[in-house]
Amino acid sequence: MKTLKTKTFGSKNLPTARRKSVAVSQESWIKTEHLLPGKDIPFMVQPAMDGMNLVDWAKNNRTVVDDLFLKHKALLFRNFHPKNVEDFQEFVKATSDGGFLEYKDRSTPRKDVGDKIYTSTIHPSDQTINPHNEGTYWVKWALKLYFCCMTASEQGGETPIADVGKVFKRLDADIQKQFLEKKMMLVRNYNDGFGLPWQEVYQTEDKKEVESYCRENLIEFEWKGGDRLRTRQIRPAVRKHPKTDELVWFNHAAFFHYTTLDDNISEALLAEFGEEGLPYNTYYGDGTPIEASVVEHIRQAYEQEKVMFLWQEGDILMLDNMSIAHAREPYVGDRLIATAMTEAFSGNVG
Template sequence: MSAQFSRAGTVRRAFRSAAGPEAVTVEPLTADGTPPMVVRPKEAGTDLATWAAASKEWVCDTLLEHRALLFRGWPVADAAGFQRFVAAVSDGEPLQYRDRSTPRDEVSQNVYLSTTYPAAERIEPHNEGTYWSTWPQKLFFCCLTAPPVGGETPIIDNRKVIERIPVAVRERLERLGVRYVRNYNSGFGLTWQEGYQTDSREDVDRYAAANGTVTEWLEDDRLRTVQIRPAVRTHPVTGEKLWFNHAGFFHISSRDPQMREALVEALGEDGLPTTTTHGDGSPIADEDVRAINEAYRAGEIAFRWEVGDVMLLDNMTMAHARRPYEGDRKIVVAMTDPVSGGDAAQSGPAVAAEGGEA
């Protein structure tokens, strides 16, 4: 189905349906009509998961059209209710969160708290799993506790991000790809046991080999991994070229300057918890990273969370971030509908060659 529709056409088509979509209203959150589209029940108390089960095709079509949906005004009170909705509009089970870059607590099967990170700090825009060989197409958020101040989850359209990045920067990364290097058990960041959710080196090596990742075991139970991934991916349905990587997010220049200096002094450039280069190992210039980060920030769309809100994103199209907050905040997330880039098969030799130089 084409991704190019008019919003009015979508709504008219939905209300002629004999299933569940006639029970909702759909309107843009912002005056200029940019996503997310807000989907509300016409009748208070309508169960979101029950309605969605009768309306799955409509939900998926509307997501493809707009790439971000905000379900508001539904009585979603807990992780179990959220999980029922996730199951109703997904194909297969939610993805497990392995090869982690941040700590997350699992609140129910494959439903996680959003990233555990200091409330006073911002999390920069990113998409889930860009450095994995298989990543989620659908990404779900649910607000169980809304902070009194801040804590928004801005979303950013990657189709516009790629247009804002300077041509030379974009073409260089598209040609060379992104090389991700991570060091575990350095005293900073996650341990490899936390990142891979196992205490077995053999399990880590098996998982890594199956997913196009080179592992290098170092002294003191430290682990270094190297992955090479494309900077641009093709949407599996529409064929659009999308900016889909963590090139700027994991780059050392994206860190606070004082933190950057402390990490480099303590660990050296080769020992940083995370870093990125071009796929051939050449450095990504700090000014290129600034241009990438500015391209994301220029497109942020944010809203205040309300308790019971559920946001559904096309993960390949829409990046997300997190703003600082005060007070309590509880957002749970789930990832479904895996998409494979074939990196385990296609990138193995290149990754192995680079891994030997890391």
């Protein structure tokens, strides 16, 4: 474990009742170490003394946070005990630049718990959410992704993480080449009776607004009659990280591929809608099918890089969204994880 000496955040922020000898120091301290033996992520940051205010410390030690974040990609702030969503929101503001991103062009339902602070994906508790990076199919996505554990589940409910630079390196060379050259296409169908309606995905009831959003975000669209909509968007499957120049596997190719669904569900959907009418599916960028064996190979690469840990209430997990994928394990009991996205970034889309 390493103890870092950082800038003082002022005696006015230190505990005032029954001050211990350590509390009279004009310097703040943090303890840092890898959370799990033999695993690079996440890197844990804890207070080295009682009564530290995480938000005040972060405001006065932004350079420390930035340096740790660039080096470790996934930071777990533990035992700082934020009291509520507002504390979480203030920490996000203190450790990022620019405004918060809105969840639009959604793939899953969420609830607002603050100003652009959302619940993590609402999904049946007995099911797994597969690894993905947030917003890979948007033209602007978040560089920083935050989670805060407001209520830890009784069992399970971990948020596994995986380094997608390492995931990319695990892929066979011919698969890397295919996706580098062809990119990836996401096809979605709305209002056919399964999946989210476009009204929820685009957060509007106005078709003109949907069309405008699609044009601005390089999404092909067609109205199929009534309220039914089909969209297509082609995006790079591999990107270069803007700060490290590392090639990262940044896409939803496996996540949205129909073979990721339970066999019974995928067979039923294919029988009902056909492949072109599935709620969502992925292809190579030229429209040719991605082989099931390739999707399985991608899943295994994620699995080999997966790191899991149990949430503790008050934990804040700060992720480099282009470097670290996240997922969710099944759970028992109540669970509430708040999330926020910041530092919008756009790269080449076509």
